Amino acid sequence: MITKGKTPRSLLVLGAAVLALMLQPKGDVGSSPSEPRSPQPPHSLRLYVMDCGTLHNSDMGRYHLTKEDVATTDMSVACFLVVHPRGTLVWDVGAVPDSDWKPTGSPVNARVVLPDSQEREVTVTKSLKGQLAELGYSPPQITYLALSHYHYDHTANANEFAGSTWLARQVERDAMFGGKPSGAIQPSSYSALRDGKTVILASDEYDVFGDGTVIMKLAPGHTQGHQVLYLKLAKTGGVVLSGDLYHYPAERTLDRVPTFDFNPDQTRASRVMIEGFLKKTGAQLWIQHDFVGNSKLKKSPSFYE
């Protein structure tokens, strides 16, 4: 009902809402009119552990180990979202591209065929994009993409993040795009990064947000520019995400280096350097492929802070 001579209250409320919208600051970083708004940034650093599947290994010889040396031959495939007050970083993006399968709520067995005809069995339950969406993010809203290294089980969804800024090592990028593909890699999964926004990291340590809480550390050997990620969390304390510095805890306790590392001596030197860093900082090491260790971590949408 409209009352003559008096602006109805509902119109006043609407007017105030329109005014509020007009007064909102423009140029919200990382979103465009067609994109939904990113969630409000938290006041302190958060780390989300995402489930990117389970990799079934049959050949322990590739790790200079036997079945008796390990609790299980299965490997976790972990993806991580780091949410900082100044932006977001996705670290490693899985073994099976989301576009290759449909989540059903139950585990799905996927067979990954690599360019050199090597095959791998991976069980996946949740898509990476689905886990990000659960937190209110879509790939175009992610500020930075970083890969511990370019092996297929870390790059599956890299193309989805071609709109993010890729934080890359020059030697790693050269290996990815320069030579002939070899080893356990899937170049089609990261091809879109070639022409995306890229920051080449010039120093061994790269402080992503400039406050010392998220630091990428060069730890070469497994690949040319392999790196680990150090997080300084307010409540949890320091955590180092291993990349593939180790795969199985037994590599650490028995001092074994995989047969397929790019440079085993460099791997050993990187391990010594990172072990020293762990001692110095008191940080925990989370071995990303450690099935038992990973199963004890809380998973997204829960988070570490």
Ligand SMILES: [Zn+2]
């Ligand atoms: Zn791996």
